[in-house]
Amino acid sequence: MTFSPARFDAEALARYHISLQDIERARRYVILLQGPDSETLADIAAGCPYATSALLHEVTEVRVLLRRDPHLLSRSRRDALAFLQSNEDAHLQALMVEYPYLQQQIAANLGEVIGLGDLVMANAARDDFLRLFDSDLSLPVFPPTRAGTRRARELIDQLKQCACEELKT
Amino acid sequence: MIARYRILYTLDPDHRVWQAAGAVFERTFGGPKMAAVPVAGAGDVKVNWRDWQDIAEREREHDFFELRLENYDVVFRDHADRYRLSDEIYDMEGESYKDIRQRLYQRYVLGVEPVPPLASLVYDRPTEPVLEATTIYEEPIEYTSHEEETT
Numbered sequence: 001m002t003f004s005p006a007r008f009d010a011e012a013l014a015r016y017h018i019s020l021q022d023i024e025r026a027r028r029y030v031i032l033l034q035g036p037d038s039e040t041l042a043d044i045a046a047g048c049p050y051a052t053s054a055l056l057h058e059v060t061e062v063r064v065l066l067r068r069d070p071h072l073l074s075r076s077r078r079d080a081l082a083f084l085q086s087n088e089d090a091h092l093q094a095l096m097v098e099y100p101y102l103q104q105q106i107a108a109n110l111g112e113v114i115g116l117g118d119l120v121m122a123n124a125a126r127d128d129f130l131r132l133f134d135s136d137l138s139l140p141v142f143p144p145t146r147a148g149t150r151r152a153r154e155l156i157d158q159l160k161q162c163a164c165e166e167l168k169t
Numbered sequence: 170m171i172a173r174y175r176i177l178y179t180l181d182p183d184h185r186v187w188q189a190a191g192a193v194f195e196r197t198f199g200g201p202k203m204a205a206v207p208v209a210g211a212g213d214v215k216v217n218w219r220d221w222q223d224i225a226e227r228e229r230e231h232d233f234f235e236l237r238l239e240n241y242d243v244v245f246r247d248h249a250d251r252y253r254l255s256d257e258i259y260d261m262e263g264e265s266y267k268d269i270r271q272r273l274y275q276r277y278v279l280g281v282e283p284v285p286p287l288a289s290l291v292y293d294r295p296t297e298p299v300l301e302a303t304t305i306y307e308e309p310i311e312y313t314s315h316e317e318e319t320t
Contacts, residue, residue: 085210088211127206
C-alpha cells in the first residue's frame with residue numbers, strides 16, 4: 001500500500017513542510033508498529049481530509065523519534081515499541097498537531113465545531129485524552145460527554161467521505 | 170496530593186505471566202468530579218491496536234465521570250484474558266495530577282522500578298452488571314500480591 005501525496009491536503013503538507021520522504025517514512029513506521037493490515041494505514045491511504053490528520057500524526061511522531069534514533073525504521077517491532085514507550089513526548093506532539101487540524105477540518109467542511117475532548121474520545125481513547133488535557137496545547141480541552149463523543153464519531157465518519165477536491169481550509 | 174490507582178497487567182504470552190504495563194488512576198478535571206483514567210504505553214496501544222480499539226469502544230459506552238476505579242474493569246472485559254487490573258488499590262503521591270501520571274508511567278509502563286509479575290493466572294472476567302463469569306486458564310494458584318508501597 002502506497003501513499004500518494006495528491007490524496008492529502010496540499011495546504012497542510014506545505015504548512016508542516018511534509019516531503020515525499022516524510023510520507024514514506026510514516027508509511028514504514030506504521031507498518032513496523034502495526035503491521036500491513038493496520039487500520040491507520042488504510043485510513044491514510046483512503047485520502048483526505050481525515051487521512052491528512054492521521055498522516056500529520058504519524059509524520060510528526062516519526063520525525064521526533066528519528067531525530068533520536070536515525071535507525072529506528074530498521075529496528076524490530078519490539079525495539080520500536082520500547083523506544084516509543086520511552087519517548088512518549090513524540091506521541092504527545094503528534095496529538096497536538098493532529099487534533100486541532102481535525103477539529104478545524106470538521107468546522108470548515110461540515111460546519112460544526114466539536115470539542116477536542118469529544119474528538120479524541122471518538123477517534124482514540126481516554127489515555128490520549130489525558131495526554132492532551134495535561135499538555136501545553138493552547139486550545140481548550142474539556143472532558144468529553146457521551147453525546148458529544150457520539151456526535152464527534154458521526155462527524156469523523158462524514159469527514160472520511162470528503163474528497164480532497166472538496167477540501168475547504 | 171494523593172491519587173488512588175490500580176495496576177494494569179498484561180499477560181505475556183511467551184512466559185504466561187501477568188506483567189505490569191500501566192495503571193488506572195482517579196483524578197479531577199478542573200471540577201469536583203472524579204474520573205478514572207488509564208495510563209497506558211503509547212507503544213502498547215499502537216502495536217496492540219485491535220485490543221485497544223475494543224477497549225476504547227467500551228470506554229465510550231460510559232459517561233466520562235461514570236467509570237470509577239472500582240468498576241474500571243468493565244472496559245477490559247472483551248480482552249480480560251490479556252488485560253486485567255489489580256484487585257488492590259494503591260496510593261500515589263505527587264505535586265499535581267500531571268506529576269502523578271508521570272510517576273505512574275515511569276513506574277509501570279517504563280518499569281523504572283520493577284514490579285514483580287502476578288503469580289496467578291486465574292481471573293474473573295469483568296461483567297456489567299455483575300454476572301456469573303469466571304474463566305480459569307490454568308490450575309488455580311493462590312493469589313499472591315506483591316508488596317507495593319503506599320504513600
